[in-house]
Amino acid sequence: MSQPILTHTYYSDFFAAKGYDFLKKIADQFTVPKNLVIFSVMHCYEGSLPYINVLAEVADKLVFIPKSATALCNQDITNTIRQLPHCHVIGKDCNCGKEQLKDPATAEHLIRSHLDSDSQFLILDHGGYFAHAIEHICETFPDQCLGITELTANGLYKYLNRQLDRPLVTVSHLSIKAPADYEASECIVHYSDQILREEFGLKLNNDEFLKIGVIGAGNLGQGVIKHLKGKAISQILVADMDPRRLTHFPRNGVQVGSIERMVTECNMIFCCTGNGALPSELLDNLSDSLFIATVTSADDELKLPQLIASGTLTEVGGNRLVREYRTRNGQSLYLLAGGESANTPFKTGMGDPTLYLFEAAHMLAGLQIATRSQPFKPGIQALCEDDEKHIAEKWLRHFYRYH
Known part of the structure; x- marks a missing residue:
């Protein structure tokens, strides 16, 4: 396997390599279904590269939907992500941004264009990009849509009162996100x-x-x-x-x-x-x-x-x-x-391992849905307390020699 692309030349790769190893250890606990497609919404920060690399290695195909604020001002990061194996980046020319994905037909087209007949898929959402179309998605892909995870509180708000017949696991209110x-x-x-x-x-x-x-x-x-x-x-x-x-x-x-x-x-x-x-x-x-x-x-x-x-x-x-x-x-x-968030025009996320806590929780929830290792029910639920403690302990051991 080729080496992951974790940083650009003007950054130290210390925390990036450490972050990649940490997230990889979390992912390696699971054996995901064949032909798994992951639709991931995330910022185009350089600090996100380890997370995106691991998702691309886990899935048969990673469909990366960059949040527009950081995609526009970090075009070089977007181009780097395009180089990752198994990763397909949705560009602005595809007309599939946040506003466009509110249309169920657009969301269906995006998903359908990346699936094979035997593919199953996860949505790792960040900001409720798929919230307006989720009922249509679940109805259209009843045997292929495994579930959704949501990273933020404002994104979760958009999913409230939706009729979900798939699990939606939120990590927005976990103490490890603080x-x-x-x-x-x-x-x-x-x-x-x-x-x-x-x-x-x-x-x-x-x-x-x-x-x-x-x-x-x-x-x-x-x-x-x-x-x-x-x-x-x-x-x-x-x-x-x-x-x-x-x-x-x-x-x-x-x-x-x-x-x-x-x-x-x-x-x-x-x-x-x-x-x-x-x-x-x-x-x-x-x-x-x-x-x-x-x-x-x-x-x-x-x-x-x-x-x-x-x-x-x-x-x-x-x-x-x-x-x-x-x-x-x-x-x-x-x-x-x-x-946009006042730190989006600048280089953020490097040198601070706390971002790997919520990325690990987001990814773990998705992998649990994909492997059915937790008895999730249809509808909204939080990652359980034991899983949160598990992530916190592994993170402390990995970065701070906690025993």
Whole structure:
């Protein structure tokens, strides 16, 4: 077997090789069915290469669907992935992005074009790409569709209330995903600061110019607040739909309030909900320009296509670091990183082994479905606690000599 392509020349391959070996050990525990096809949605980060390599070795064919934000700004990574044996990369010319896959006929065509008559397939989803079409897929391929795994909370939300006659295993709320969420929040704060400096000559910790708010107090929101405080930002306002998540902030010097108050008082907002953080009526009444950083795509975080379609926002221009929109009352809204997670324009994922925790969980859940090694039922369920402990122990042993 040829050596896997794990990095580009400007990176150390230490963590990449270690990550590949770790994921390979997880995969080698399973004997998958012949002619297995895996449809995998994942970012085009260099740090994703070990995971994609292992999936390509496990499956008879890996159909890789890159998330558009990182595919567009990391074209060299996309080209590298195309070189992997057994890996077929879906490009933008195939008209099979997130919006297109909402159409059941498009999703069916994509799947059918990669199957043989005796193939079975798994969907390893990331962000609910297949959620709108999943009922049609299960009905169309009753003997070939084995099941689905979903990596993120906002993706899982899209699968809720779907009638599933296949197992859907979520890894979005596992405790072992928390370290990667905190790492992501550090990157988002760091690169938001970098974008503000580069494009506007502003610094996050200049209280005279920027008043900062955070919408969403889950793992990512809490991580963003932690790293904002690490930059000596003293005035932070946090909001969440669930008041229980806000109860511990006042004792730690963080103000709590409503989203309405935040839009009135803050001009830099981190949106950390994954699903429609800012209602259109609040944007209609902005009294000043607003900077926004999101932890996931603005399509999900802000429902951006709907805001544009309704006339709430009109795109003015920008570049890959900032996109400017105008509200109905003439205020400017600046989306850092073009409305994607603020670390997507940069090289991320290397030198941090926490990403292999959630990748291992995502892959393990899929392999359990494929081999029927766990008694999964139709419908949504989480990876079991024992499997989560198993991954955590192997990861600690592999990277940190845990005994």
